[in-house]
Amino acid sequence: xxxxxxxxxxxxxxxxxxxxxxxISLFSYRSSRSYLENLYAQRVMTNSNSIADxxxxxxxxxxxxxxxxxxxxxxxxxxxxxxxxxxxxxxxLSLVVPDEDSVHFYIDALVxxxxxxxxxxEKYITIWNQYQQNKxxxxxxxxxxxxxxxxxxxxxxxxxxxxxLAEIQYILDMKExxxxxxxxxxxxxxxxxxxIAVTMAAY
Numbered sequence: 001x002x003x004x005x006x007x008x009x010x011x012x013x014x015x016x017x018x019x020x021x022x023x024i025s026l027f028s029y030r031s032s033r034s035y036l037e038n039l040y041a042q043r044v045m046t047n048s049n050s051i052a053d054x055x056x057x058x059x060x061x062x063x064x065x066x067x068x069x070x071x072x073x074x075x076x077x078x079x080x081x082x083x084x085x086x087x088x089x090x091x092x093l094s095l096v097v098p099d100e101d102s103v104h105f106y107i108d109a110l111v112x113x114x115x116x117x118x119x120x121x122e123k124y125i126t127i128w129n130q131y132q133q134n135k136x137x138x139x140x141x142x143x144x145x146x147x148x149x150x151x152x153x154x155x156x157x158x159x160x161x162x163x164x165l166a167e168i169q170y171i172l173d174m175k176e177x178x179x180x181x182x183x184x185x186x187x188x189x190x191x192x193x194x195x196i197a198v199t200m201a202a203y
Contacts (some may be wrong), residue, residue: 010200010203013199013203014196017196018196021192022189025188025192026185028184028185028188029181029184032181032184033181036180040140040151040172041140041151044140044153045139045153045155047153047170048136048153048168048170051084051093051168052136052155052157052168055168057165059076062074063077063095064165064166068106074107078108081107091150091172091173092108092169093171094106094169095108095167095168096166096167096169097165097166098128098167099128100128103124106166123143123152126141127141130156131156131167132164134162135164136156136168137153137154140152140153148173148175149174149175149178152170153168153170154170155168156168
């Protein structure tokens with residue numbers, strides 16, 4: 001009788017182990033993902049807002065004016081942006097001015113024109129609508145397309161009258177974070193399944 005019950009017990013043990021493994025792994029994955037996404041979102045917005053706040057309105061106006069790329073202010077800001085990008089491991093850091101159907105990149109251009117991806121268009125519409133209200137965005141805009149999986153922070157630079165003069169676009173590539181999370185989930189599943197297999201074999 002005990003011999004007949006043993007296979008059933010081993011099978012039940014395996015099924016319960018698999019269910020527990022998948023449940024715990026998915027819960028851990030989602031918890032880690034939520035934590036990291038919130039952490040990086042906060043980083044993007046904090047840094048984007050800080051850079052916008054530190055910009056001199058008079059310097060920005062000189063850069064935006066005709067021939068602004070030949071001014072001393074332009075050279076200094078390019079140097080500053082490159083340093084901020086390197087020190088902060090930022091993917092793209094740009095000074096831009098949007099209008100109704102395009103974006104003019106004054107420093108560190110990302111793309112010359114918008115692509116056809118609906119996500120790009122949706123993101124741009126959000127940027128333009130906020131810009132018209134002299135605002136940036138409260139949370140990073142998330143895109144996952146041919147340009148990568150990115151978090152984009154948008155912070156406006158206001159002139160003396162509180163009107164939007166330009167924007168800081170702070171873009172962080174989240175590919176490594178996603179790869180880490182996927183690797184984390186796969187490793188948890190593999191280790192757990194190995195433990196289940198060894199336990200079943202021992203029985």
